[in-house]
Amino acid sequence: MTTLAQRHDGPGTATVPGPRRRLTGLVVALATLLILLVLSVMIGSTAIAPSVVWDALSNPSADIDQFAIRDYRLPRTVVGLVVGAALGVAGALIQALTRNPLADPGIFGVQAGASFAVTVAVGLLGVRGIGGYMWFAFAGALIVTLMVLALGSTRQGQSPVVMVLAGVCVSAVLGGAGSALELTNPDAFDAMRSWNAGSIVGRPLDLVWPILPFLVVALVLALAVSGSLNAMALGDDLAAAQGVRLTRTRVLAIIALTLLAGGATAIAGPIGFVGLMVPHVARWIAGPHQSWIFAYSVLLAPILLLASDILGRVLMRPSEIPVGVVTAFVGAPVLVALVRRKNASAL
């Protein structure tokens, strides 16, 4: 039975689950996500009867409680789904690209770029409201990642190690410049305090739709390079011998992860641990196949994000805890437990 469910995938890989276990796991993850989507609409800081929730979705009226469902809980559930999926796949991409299990989407300066752009928008340009500075965040993430890509390019092509170093350096510089601006501008400081917490509250769907096409394109790109990333996990030489075009794969992967992490950060602010933790769990369940890891990450990351958000709504009623705080609080110990497992997921 064991041999049916598990098999070895060659050098450098541990015993990996078979297709049946992967598929079963995927179905379970999908079912869990569906349950959390329902719970996210049902549970909030205000107690609203299930019948009102049902009516709000099936028989809309001007009832004041129905607005709470349609205008706040439903959009925030969709935002949680979209942002979670984007962060999960971005995390899987960056870990595959750098062959570093500690890499997260912020390592190429995506979040630093987004945060710095928001600081400039608020502190120097007087932009107010999430709808105003969302596009600055997205542009900041894209520009900074392109900068890191350029700095990380050598004559031999893109080196993941050099790019990571460039990302860390650019992030440090932008972090310092952003802090200087925040400390001398109380308005920017206030805006960044809220932004840095990472939250999916108060993001209407109008803000999500314009970003969504970028995320869809990025997901397609990620799937397109998944086969090449599998080969690159064995080393550049072996991958090149198999016909993988290393530079093209890396550039496409970086574009995809920038769009995913930049889009998610633009909508919700920096949310930690999702992109770091979820790919580990995905690899633990699915083994080292990137397409499976991406599929799992698309489902598991929104599960983590929505579960954390629901917790954040009820832990401090009537107030709420931003989801970015909960993911860090929950994610850190879970990640420690995962990496201390005997069969911790390897790249």
Next chain:
Amino acid sequence: MNRNSSRRRGTAIAAALLSTTLVLTACGGDSEETADTAAAPQTRSVTGGNGTIQVPADPQRVVTIGNTTLPFIDMGGKPVGVTEVGASELALIPTDQKATFDAATNLGSSGDQVDMEKLAGLKPDLILAQLPASEFEGIKKQLEAVAPTVFWGLDVEWKALADGVSQAGDVTDGLGEQKAKFQEKIAKIQQTYSAIIGGTKFVNVDRWESSDPGTFSVADFGCVEIAQDDLGMNFPKAAAGEDPLGWTSLPYEQIAGLSKYDVITYPVDAAGQPKVSFAPVVATNTWKALPAVNSGRALGVFCPGNNSYGPVLQYLDSLDTALATLPAKQ
């Protein structure tokens, strides 16, 4: 030998001259000190949160830190140095007061961020400060080394702060008149709207630039304290010892909970439009569906400040105008 002898003689003469000069200088110093003492400015005693302080009777170079800036300017004071005030607050003060604020040297973003070198360079003869006590403790010695410093904690009621700032800063000229107008206005509102004040459940809501997206607060501090404490209006208030209600950010889905109140007050600008930071709340469907909003019992009230009589009188005028619309709608 001769050369050494003449050098010794020269040294002795130089020493004698130097000694004479020092003695004369010392004598001169004494006489100047005596003259200074005779012309020393008179002082007064004022009491603040840091005890009884001797301050100049007629301070000329006043530095204001934290919440003392706008009250001091409102009373006619012209500080030489100030800490920053939020753009939203500055937008609400009269043009001449804004010009006074702009003319002062910016000493830092907040009380605990004061540039001490710049402060000392202004050579102030009085420092007025209202900020958290913990922050004041950190800078107390440095401030007191520069000039007499009068401090008030954040728990000091606005009328006591206004009195203290006016006395310490010697800007008492218009205070008596302002106080009389305030008492007159309070009496008029209480008399005119006694039935409404007695039997109405009010709630005051607010939202600030620093509020998280998608959140608002039931605010129990600021101008609403005057409506509550001086007019006796029934607004929700935090239990004794608890944090103010306004410190809790509520998600928009809790706007529906405002249905249980008869009248809602919310912040508007001088033109009567919802304050920019509060406008997103007014735009929600939940707000528009509230019974109080539908029946015209959501009152926009202008609050330019609540630390001195000038802005408080403007608030009371706005509240008076808003309450006047209620009987016809009820």
